[in-house]
Amino acid sequence: MWTFFHKLASPKHFYRISGLLIPWLGAITALLLLSGLYFGLFKAPPDYQQGESYRIMFVHVPAAWMSMFIYTFMAVLYAIYLIWNIKLADVMASSSAAMGASFTFLALVTGSLWGKPMWGTWWVWDARLTSELILLFLYLGYIALVSAIEDKRTAARAGGLLILVGVVNIPIIHYSVEWWNTLHQGPTVTKLDKPSIHASMLLPLLLMALAFQCYYFTLVLVRARTELLDRERRSAWVKELFG
Amino acid sequence: MTGLASAFFAILRRDLMLAFRHRGELANPLLFFLIIVTLYPLGVSPDPELLRRIAPGVIWIAALLAALFSLENLFRSDFDDGSLEQMLLSPQPLPVLVIAKVLAHWLVSGLPMLLLAPLLALLLDMPAKAAWALETTLAIGTPLLSLIGAIGVALTVGLKRGGILLTLLILPLYIPVLIFATNAVTAASAGMPVEGQLYFLAALLVLALTLAPAAVAAALRISMS
Numbered sequence: 001m002w003t004f005f006h007k008l009a010s011p012k013h014f015y016r017i018s019g020l021l022i023p024w025l026g027a028i029t030a031l032l033l034l035s036g037l038y039f040g041l042f043k044a045p046p047d048y049q050q051g052e053s054y055r056i057m058f059v060h061v062p063a064a065w066m067s068m069f070i071y072t073f074m075a076v077l078y079a080i081y082l083i084w085n086i087k088l089a090d091v092m093a094s095s096s097a098a099m100g101a102s103f104t105f106l107a108l109v110t111g112s113l114w115g116k117p118m119w120g121t122w123w124v125w126d127a128r129l130t131s132e133l134i135l136l137f138l139y140l141g142y143i144a145l146v147s148a149i150e151d152k153r154t155a156a157r158a159g160g161l162l163i164l165v166g167v168v169n170i171p172i173i174h175y176s177v178e179w180w181n182t183l184h185q186g187p188t189v190t191k192l193d194k195p196s197i198h199a200s201m202l203l204p205l206l207l208m209a210l211a212f213q214c215y216y217f218t219l220v221l222v223r224a225r226t227e228l229l230d231r232e233r234r235s236a237w238v239k240e241l242f243g
Numbered sequence: 244m245t246g247l248a249s250a251f252f253a254i255l256r257r258d259l260m261l262a263f264r265h266r267g268e269l270a271n272p273l274l275f276f277l278i279i280v281t282l283y284p285l286g287v288s289p290d291p292e293l294l295r296r297i298a299p300g301v302i303w304i305a306a307l308l309a310a311l312f313s314l315e316n317l318f319r320s321d322f323d324d325g326s327l328e329q330m331l332l333s334p335q336p337l338p339v340l341v342i343a344k345v346l347a348h349w350l351v352s353g354l355p356m357l358l359l360a361p362l363l364a365l366l367l368d369m370p371a372k373a374a375w376a377l378e379t380t381l382a383i384g385t386p387l388l389s390l391i392g393a394i395g396v397a398l399t400v401g402l403k404r405g406g407i408l409l410t411l412l413i414l415p416l417y418i419p420v421l422i423f424a425t426n427a428v429t430a431a432s433a434g435m436p437v438e439g440q441l442y443f444l445a446a447l448l449v450l451a452l453t454l455a456p457a458a459v460a461a462a463l464r465i466s467m468s
Contacts, residue, residue, distance in 0.1 A: 137415045144411050148402055157465040158398050162412065165394055165458055169416050172447070176419040180426065 036207030078160035258347035353385035376431030
């Protein structure tokens, strides 16, 4: 068990194992995505209040979940990196950041597209929207910091510290924003009320969430492999692989 | 213990002395604070009713920006002349030395903002109760700004153009302070109790005082490696 993890942490073995995993993960992603879209767009009944436009939820909600998952995942990876100094954790985390920011952006854009017909406006200062926007700022701050530091090792450690500081702050920011909104305006904003969502809508939502998750893992492995080759280009195993 | 205390006070004294030798620079963030607030009536409207409503936010946003602006130099000169390296090498725990530096910085930048704030409250026609709440929130909030901001400064100290990056890193982390502080002032001007918000701010201050120095110390070690 432990030897497997130790092996996985070494760049060479990670490169080999991830190479084996990627086609499978990609195939599962495609399968989940297609079935999720099919059930979401054709099988699920239209909502009795929102009609067809609620279907954007099948992209919006998984994207929002992923935006939060990736930040937490990065924090875990950076804790691993800073404690045990496993280089691979940083490779994975720094490959994740751009994807996390993209998911956050996607969640904001789809939410805004949905908000226009539903709320009659592109943007409201709703607590959740605001938290999501701040999350985007946190991602962009991390990306800006890491790209501003020349040395990769220093960049990794500085970025890791920033992510860990951010993860301590996210709950504080989230709850203060929620509190701020409830004080400013009560339930004037019609929130997406979900009284135990019906199975025909829950199934595509879960399929899409899994699809997004697999999509993220597929792509992050691809990105991590490229990053790894770039960083280890002088090492023996890369030269062996590519002559 | 005496070694630690004397190191703490030596840094505090040195930083305060350095600050008073450059009195002109001390005034800059304050002027910045004042000018930003002055721009609002010019840009929005001189209507006293409206100004009274937006005053807490205006003053607090100006305070955030002024704090960031003054923080930029927290470790800069120490980094340039190598004394930061000496601090890292010293046998005393770095987080304690960091607290001394942040305290010195707050005394020369946060405290003057507290003294200037009543004048700004007057300019924006705030009622006396709200002005009192503003003072209290600034008294609790500005050390908090210095502590959180110091993490960002420590991360960017080695960079050539850290200034704009610092704003990107730190402003999102300032949001809770802004929310609780402006909310307390708004509540006070409506005659509502403000203890809840103040306790929240105080709790955040305690949390920052516990965790931030360690984070700053770690960030400094990263930046200097």
